[in-house]
Amino acid sequence: MNIIVCVKRVPDSGTRVRVTGDGRGIDTSGVKYVVNPYDEFAVEEAIQIREERGEGQVTALCLGPDEAEEQLRNALAMGADDAVLLEAEPPMDGLTVARELAAELEDRDFDLLLFGKQAIDDDNMQVPPMVAEILGLPCATVVVDLDVEDGRAVARREVEGGHEMVELELPAVVSTQKGLNEPRYADLKGIMAAKKKPLEKKEVELAEASTELLSMREPEEGTDGEIVGEGAEAAPELARRLHEEAKVL
Amino acid sequence: MSDVLAYAELRGSQLRGVARETVTGARRLADELGGDVHVVSVGPPGSGEEVASLADYGADRIFTAEDGEFGAYHPDALVRAFQYLADQEEYAAILFPASARGKDLAPRVAARLGRGLATEITDLEVEDGEPVVTRPTYADKAYARVGFTESPALMSIRPNVFIPEESQGSGEHEELEVDADPVRTRVSPVETSEEGKLDVAEASQVVSGGRGMQGPDNWSLLEDLVDALGPGTALGASRAVVDAGWRPHAEQVGQTGKVVSPNLYVAVGISGAIQHLAGMRTSNVIVAINKDPEAPIFDVADYGIIGDLFEVVPELTEEIRKIRGDGG
Numbered sequence: 001m002n003i004i005v006c007v008k009r010v011p012d013s014g015t016r017v018r019v020t021g022d023g024r025g026i027d028t029s030g031v032k033y034v035v036n037p038y039d040e041f042a043v044e045e046a047i048q049i050r051e052e053r054g055e056g057q058v059t060a061l062c063l064g065p066d067e068a069e070e071q072l073r074n075a076l077a078m079g080a081d082d083a084v085l086l087e088a089e090p091p092m093d094g095l096t097v098a099r100e101l102a103a104e105l106e107d108r109d110f111d112l113l114l115f116g117k118q119a120i121d122d123d124n125m126q127v128p129p130m131v132a133e134i135l136g137l138p139c140a141t142v143v144v145d146l147d148v149e150d151g152r153a154v155a156r157r158e159v160e161g162g163h164e165m166v167e168l169e170l171p172a173v174v175s176t177q178k179g180l181n182e183p184r185y186a187d188l189k190g191i192m193a194a195k196k197k198p199l200e201k202k203e204v205e206l207a208e209a210s211t212e213l214l215s216m217r218e219p220e221e222g223t224d225g226e227i228v229g230e231g232a233e234a235a236p237e238l239a240r241r242l243h244e245e246a247k248v249l
Numbered sequence: 250m251s252d253v254l255a256y257a258e259l260r261g262s263q264l265r266g267v268a269r270e271t272v273t274g275a276r277r278l279a280d281e282l283g284g285d286v287h288v289v290s291v292g293p294p295g296s297g298e299e300v301a302s303l304a305d306y307g308a309d310r311i312f313t314a315e316d317g318e319f320g321a322y323h324p325d326a327l328v329r330a331f332q333y334l335a336d337q338e339e340y341a342a343i344l345f346p347a348s349a350r351g352k353d354l355a356p357r358v359a360a361r362l363g364r365g366l367a368t369e370i371t372d373l374e375v376e377d378g379e380p381v382v383t384r385p386t387y388a389d390k391a392y393a394r395v396g397f398t399e400s401p402a403l404m405s406i407r408p409n410v411f412i413p414e415e416s417q418g419s420g421e422h423e424e425l426e427v428d429a430d431p432v433r434t435r436v437s438p439v440e441t442s443e444e445g446k447l448d449v450a451e452a453s454q455v456v457s458g459g460r461g462m463q464g465p466d467n468w469s470l471l472e473d474l475v476d477a478l479g480p481g482t483a484l485g486a487s488r489a490v491v492d493a494g495w496r497p498h499a500e501q502v503g504q505t506g507k508v509v510s511p512n513l514y515v516a517v518g519i520s521g522a523i524q525h526l527a528g529m530r531t532s533n534v535i536v537a538i539n540k541d542p543e544a545p546i547f548d549v550a551d552y553g554i555i556g557d558l559f560e561v562v563p564e565l566t567e568e569i570r571k572i573r574g575d576g577g
Contacts, residue, residue: 011387013388013504013505013524014523014524015387015390016390016523017387017390017391019391026387026391037505038505092386092393092395093365094356094359094365094366094368095359095360095363095364095365095366098356098360120387120388120504120505121386121387122386123368123369123385123386123387123388124366124368125352125356125368125369126355126356126359126366126368127356128356129353129354129356129357129360130356130357130359130360131360132357133328133356133357133360133361134360136433137433138433138434138435139324139353139357139433139434140434141352141353142349142352142353144498157349157353158349158499159348159349159350159439160348160349160447160448160450160451161441161442161446161447161448162439162440162441162442162446163439163440163442164321164322164436164437164438164439164440165436165437165440166434166435166436166437167434167435167436167437168434168435169433177498178498178501178505178506179498208398209365209398210359210363210364210365210366210397210398210399211365211366211367211395211396211397211398212395212396212397212398213393213394213395214381214393214394214395214396215393215394216386216391216392216393216394217391217392217394218390218391218392219389219390219391219392219530219531225535225547225548225549225550225551225552225553226551226552226553227542227547227553227554227555228552228553228554229554229555230554230555230556231554231555231556231557231560231561232556232557232560232561232563232564233564234554234556234561235554235561235564235565235567235568236564236568238536238552238554238565238568239565239568239569239571239572240568240572241552242513242534242536242552242569243572246513246534246551246552248454248512248513248533248534249478249569249572249573
């Protein structure tokens with residue numbers, strides 16, 4: 001079974017986001033980059049499927065800058081077998097990313113294509129179903145349980161107040177959600193091994209984007225909030241103000 | 250080219266609340282563009298009638314496809330329906346709810362049509378006759394204004410932002426023929442985890458608990474507060490308590506959980522890590538109850554009480570019951 005896992009290099013979730021003076025992006029100085037947290041569930045799932053079956057190949061694929069080699073090495077250290085870096089600065093436009101990944105995947109032989117459900121920088125949540133649509137493949141998103149059998153998969157996906165089951169003929173696209181598994185930490189042996197695993201770099205030219213980032217801004221600063229009081233005796237005053245002033249009761 | 254198409258999301262044959270929000274967003278955009286609002290649904294036999302009620306929210310033309318196969322989410326048929334309509338009509342924009350289904354469907358439609366998509370928008374304007382949207386990035390730590398290079402412009406709207414407004418549309422109802430086959434992605438009907446349980450992302454009031462709750466057995470305290478606040482209230486949780494296994498991940502609010510924007514958000518025993526604040530700071534009114542006066546949650550709260558939550562919450566619940574019981 002061949003599994004391809006797409007990973008993205010993103011700022012750590014603890015990053016204090018500062019928009020640059022020209023409003024065209026975020027200030028990346030001092031930002032720590034990590035593997036997108038949702039992609040770790042995808043990498044873990046791929047490795048578990050390979051381990052359970054005792055055969056198969058796990059390939060990590062990334063569209064990102066040269067530095068994204070670091071995140072691909074992380075995936076290799078967790079246990080992926082090889083990696084491909086499509087070298088380009090990833091645009092915010094989801095369709096452009098999906099088209100580029102689909103162009104690479106078209107000529108590749110795989111049974112399962114895994115993604116994290118969304119990247120925590122752009123929060124687009126678009127690329128997995130877009131790639132599936134472009135390649136003409138079935139797709140399940142936000143998956144918390146996945147059973148892969150010969151030629152098919154059954155995925156359980158999270159929806160509001162419940163779940164729905166999705167049946168997929170392989171090859172298929174699945175995006176992973178927290179709860180699917182517990183991603184392993186790469187141990188020293190894995191980190192050493194990752195240095196020797198094959199990693200191919202290709203420069204790519206991105207197509208013109210379908211959406212245009214006009215500007216960015218930070219959220220409006222704080223509120224004129226106040227402490228109503230201390231302890232249980234402040235509760236009646238809080239309730240009164242929620243009712244009469246904020247009008248939310 | 251000024252008409253706007255909205256997706257009417259169904260669960261079974263019931264319209265979901267977000268469908269009215271989507272049509273309201275579409276109406277607002279169509280009014281600025283001087284166009285009509287079209288609505289499309291794909292559902293089981295009999296579902297079209299309820300969708301036709303969206304005329305009261307400004308729908309001018311309502312296209313409904315019915316088939317026994319459409320009782321559950323059917324992405325392949327939906328993509329065909331959108332493609333058919335987009336080929337027939339020249340839409341300025343197509344709107345989806347940023348619901349679980351909307352976020353699964355919209356990218357499929359965007360890829361099929363080869364058009365750009367903006368996810369989970371929080372604002373919508375028209376500039377030089379073209380839609381321009383605002384959408385959050387970095388879990389609401391920054392907002393992007395986004396334009397589109399070609400029409401239709403596709404967008405999904407964040408729940409609870411476009412509050413449904415009644416507006417009379419002409420409501421012409423037309424049946425749409427959509428093939429149920431072929432099926433690439435076969436989805437079974439939704440299994441609800443608890444009957445009628447409201448999702449935290451769609452609730453209009455949220456009560457969230459954090460590590461200050463001290464353990465999974467103390468949640469009845471918050472359930473009582475949810476109950477006192479009445480229908481439309483859901484439980485939320487911080488990452489710490491989800492990671493500790495006290496609460497299910499479906500309730501997690503924050504950067505690796507759900508981003509919520511309710512009318513009222515009550516944070517109980519939550520200190521307010523940056524990832525949590527990112528997930529709830531756009532709530533209309535924020536209340537924080539915490540024993541630590543230095544907790545960052547107080548920086549975003551509109552109202553705060555410093556104190557022991559085990560004493561404050563029952564008292565607050567009681568007071569809210571009194572006010573609401575008095576017809577408040």
